[in-house]
Amino acid sequence: MRPNLNNCLRPLARLALFISALCAVLPARAAEEPVLNLYSHRHYESDDQLFEAFKKKTGITVNVTQATADQLISRLRGEGKDTAADLLVTVDAGRLANASSLDLLQPVDSPVLKEKIPAHLRDPGNFWFGFTVRARVIVYAKDRVKPGEIKTYEDLADPKWRGRVLIRSGESVYNQSLVASLIANDGKAKAAAWVEAVGANLARKPLGGDREQVSAISRQLGDVAVVNSYYLGQMSVSKDPAEREAYSKVSIVFPNQENRGSHINISGAGITKYAKHPENARKFLEFLAGDEAQKVFPVETFEYPVNLSLDTSELHKTWGPFKADPLNLGELGKNHKAAVLLLEEGGW
Numbered sequence: 037m038r039p040n041l042n043n044c045l046r047p048l049a050r051l052a053l054f055i056s057a058l059c060a061v062l063p064a065r066a067a068e069e070p071v072l073n074l075y076s077h078r079h080y081e082s083d084d085q086l087f088e089a090f091k092k093k094t095g096i097t098v099n100v101t102q103a104t105a106d107q108l109i110s111r112l113r114g115e116g117k118d119t120a121a122d123l124l125v126t127v128d129a130g131r132l133a134n135a136s137s138l139d140l141l142q143p144v145d146s147p148v149l150k151e152k153i154p155a156h157l158r159d160p161g162n163f164w165f166g167f168t169v170r171a172r173v174i175v176y177a178k179d180r181v182k183p184g185e186i187k188t189y190e191d192l193a194d195p196k197w198r199g200r201v202l203i204r205s206g207e208s209v210y211n212q213s214l215v216a217s218l219i220a221n222d223g224k225a226k227a228a229a230w231v232e233a234v235g236a237n238l239a240r241k242p243l244g245g246d247r248e249q250v251s252a253i254s255r256q257l258g259d260v261a262v263v264n265s266y267y268l269g270q271m272s273v274s275k276d277p278a279e280r281e282a283y284s285k286v287s288i289v290f291p292n293q294e295n296r297g298s299h300i301n302i303s304g305a306g307i308t309k310y311a312k313h314p315e316n317a318r319k320f321l322e323f324l325a326g327d328e329a330q331k332v333f334p335v336e337t338f339e340y341p342v343n344l345s346l347d348t349s350e351l352h353k354t355w356g357p358f359k360a361d362p363l364n365l366g367e368l369g370k371n372h373k374a375a376v377l378l379l380e381e382g383g384w
């Protein structure tokens with residue numbers, strides 16, 4: 037029997053009709069204007085280079101509003117649907133997890149981000165992604181402490197360091213996240229004892245940021261300090277000779293290499309729930325995770341790339357490789373409140 041041409045065409049015609057009806061019902065998705073608005077807690081001039089490179093590649097202009105993560109999060113809450121922000125950028129996973137739990141972010145399903153960023157450096161629900169890594173390291177005075185005398189964060193609580201430990205205030209998110217990681221790894225009771233014991237070992241009441249702790253070692257105010265790795269890189273090439281001098285007086289310890297690895301954190305970002313340019317935001321995240329940007333971070337800001345094989349920093353080579361705590365950084369958000377309470381009770 038010869039096929040009836042009419043019968044063959046009928047299903048096709050129905051399909052065409054269905055598609056045209058669907059198009060009439062669904063609003064056409066207008067192409068986004070070539071703009072991306074960031075709310076960012078990052079504070080590096082070299083980021084402008086990346087914005088330029090992104091614009092060259094995509095034609096999209098990046099606008100930045102800078103403030104602390106807490107200020108940006110409360111602004112996002114206040115603005116609701118009217119926010120101009122497309123992407124929230126922070127220097128701490130705990131803050132991103134917090135923004136996500138406050139329903140301020142939206143998930144993004146991107147095979148590129150999943151491939152480029154290791155699982156523990158991004159949210160399991162795809163609400164935020166890390167694009168650089170920083171280790172919270174210990175430094176010690178080369179002339180007053182022997183190599184191997186201090187190896188772990190837990191060692192900082194040893195009474196042998198009484199009056200010798202330098203660390204910035206517990207109000208810093210860097211220390212809050214460190215304590216959150218201690219809660220996750222050692223339990224709350226041990227973390228509480230650690231906060232108290234470190235408080236008893238302080239060389240002085242916490243003062244200044246991480247760089248100041250390193251400088252204080254060179255002024256012989258204390259012998260060991262806790263500092264984010266990239267500040268050491270920045271001090272090593274600082275315009276201020278006193279900072280370069282301070283850097284030359286210390287040795288770096290990546291803590292806990294014989295057990296879980298050093299506490300790390302990320303610079304990361306999540307697309308806001310009410311982003312007006314979510315596609316541009318996704319493209320930017322993929323750009324940050326891509327090889328070109330990943331190779332810029334280590335040389336410009338001394339942050340580690342999320343893909344360590346792309347580490348271009350000669351300085352990092354002199355420090356040697358290190359093992360990082362594989363804890364999913366979302367855990368920092370879960371333990372953040374408890375960490376803040378412990379630090380408040382600890383009084384530093």
Ligand SMILES: [Fe+2]
Binds near residue numbers: 127264
């Ligand atoms: Fe910083």
